[in-house]
Amino acid sequence: MASTTSTTTTGSNAPDDINTAPTRLFSLDALRGFDMFWIMGGEEIFHTLAKATGSPFWGTIANQFTHPDWNxxxxxxLIFPLFLFMAGVSTPFSVGRELEKGKSRGQLTVRVIKRAFILVxxxxVVNNGLNIMPISQIRFASVLGRIGIAYMxxxxIYLYSRERMQMVWFWFFIIGYWLLLKFTSAPGFHPGDLTxxxxxxxxxxxxxxxxRLYLGIHDPEGLFSTIPAISTGLLGILTGSLLKKKGLQQIRKVTIMTVTGVIFLIIAQIWNLDFPINKNLWTSSFVMHVGGISLLLMALFYYVIDVLGYKKWAFFxxxxxxxxxxxxxxxxxIKWQYTTNGFFGWLGQLVGDxxxxxxxxxxxxxxxxxxxYYLYQKKTFLRV
Known part of the structure; x- marks a missing residue:
């Protein structure tokens, strides 16, 4: 998954100055890192625990770190949409800041399009490597591609519309997508078929x-199901605008995110009865479900780190x-497994089966x- 402009720190134990807009969020980088932790190998800890112990408890937890076959x-x-949500949260702190400095909307639009192109x-490269191959063998849809297109x-929409219209666009994409899939289908199938x-x-x-498509007849990062993913990005942008807003106490921001997150989860379960929660299709109920969880996680990290000022634990x-x-x-x-075996293979042998x-x-x-950490110390960061 991809990173947008990093936003790093405000929030302390001092009282919140509601008339000063925060410029950086330590909690956003921490939550992004928490999300990426599972991609960089965190999930494998639970899979190996389940395998080593044979315990139903660890097996149940490990199962949560797999994808359902369909619905x-x-x-x-959550990992993918949470990252896209956070890319949206960073927008008011990055693109919005450039607007405030006097950059034109046209200039920023070009920059956003370039960023999307690079991500695609x-x-x-992530899908296919650097090998030259026939077009028929190339997988064009990708996680980074979806992030780039939805982010763009x-x-x-953020650059050319006010907050109220951004909310309208959020609902437009997911309601329109729901109606489209409800009343259409592939040839030979009844309308509303979701197989x-x-x-x-x-x-x-x-x-x-x-x-080629990832599953032959379907790609979970396909072009068409990127439409509702735009709403995931917009939800992040709306959340970022809330967090940046002047004149609003931090605890009030936490309350709004928490209450909205709970409401989203309730709507998701109701919508699930007609339009199942399905990451493969990025269904509208899925947007609401992961949006609700993303809001609750953002509220938690923001409250603990930026409101209460407990930051040291999140440095990892x-x-x-x-x-x-x-x-x-x-x-x-980088052959990470080879490197790990080279440095710590002796430890694995010492512990044994x-x-x-x-x-x-x-x-x-x-x-x-x-x-x-070495790159962090050297202030070396890959930006797109």
């Missing part, structure tokens, strides 16, 4: 996307969050974190 939700499904290209449209073969979004991807995650793009794409260029795999999973994360 349903596991915690692992990086997504191609959400930011353009992998029969749904309209997958059918359109089969028609429009060149190259901040180091990860400051270089999120780099750690996501690094596996294409069955817990050696758990120890090596922890060491795998440690090696990556030390690398990121």
């Amino acid at each position: 349903g939700f596991h915690l692992y499904d 290209l990086l997504g191609l 449209f959400a930011n353009i 992998m073969q029969g749904n309209f979004a997958s059918y359109m991807d089969r028609l429009l996307l060149p190259g 995650f901040k180091v990860i969050g400051m270089n999120s793009i780099l750690i996501y794409i690094s596996g294409k260029f 069955p817990y050696n795999i758990v120890v090596m999973a922890v060491c795998f994360i440690m090696v990556k974190w030390i690398f990121l």
Whole structure:
């Protein structure tokens, strides 16, 4: 997944000055790092614990770090949309700040489009490497590509519309997507068919996307299902605008995020009865469900870190969050498992079966974190 402009710190134990707009958020980098922790190997700790112990308890937790085959939700499904949500949160602090400095909307639009283009290209590299291959074998849809496209449209809407219209666009995309999939289908299927073969979004991807789809007839990062993902980015932007707002106490901001998050979760469960929560299709109920959880996590991190001022515990995650793009794409260029075995293989042998795999999973994360910490100390960050 990709990083947008990093936003790092305000918030202290001092009383909130409601007339001063915060310029940076330590909590946003920490939450981004928390999100990326699971991508960089955190989930493997639970998978190895389940394997080593054979415990149903650890097995149940490990199952949450897998994706459902189709409908349903596991915690692992949150990682991608939470990252896109946070990319939106950073917009008022990055793009908004440039507007305040006098940059024109046209200049910023060009910058946003360039960023989207770079993310799409990086997504191609992550999917296919640097090998030359026939177009028919290239997978064009990608996680980074979706982030880039959704981020681009959400930011353009931010640049050219007021907050109220941004809310209208948020609902427009997810309600329109719901109605479209409810009253259409792939040829030969009844309207509203939401199976992998029969749904309209997958059918359109089969028609429009060149190259290969991840699952042959469907791609979870397909072009058509990027439409509701724009709303995920817009929700982040609206949240970022709230957090940046002057004249509003911090605790009030926390309350608004918390209450809105709970309401979103309730709406998601109701909508799920007609339009199932499904990451593969990025359904509207999925947007509401992950949006609700994202708001609650943002409220929690913001309250603990920026309101109460407890920051030291989050430094581990901040180091990860400051270089999120780099750690996501690094596996294409660095043999992390080889490096881990080289440094800590002796420790795995010392521990022995069955817990050696758990120890090596922890060491795998440690090696990556030390690398990121070194870059953090050198103030070296990969930006897009």
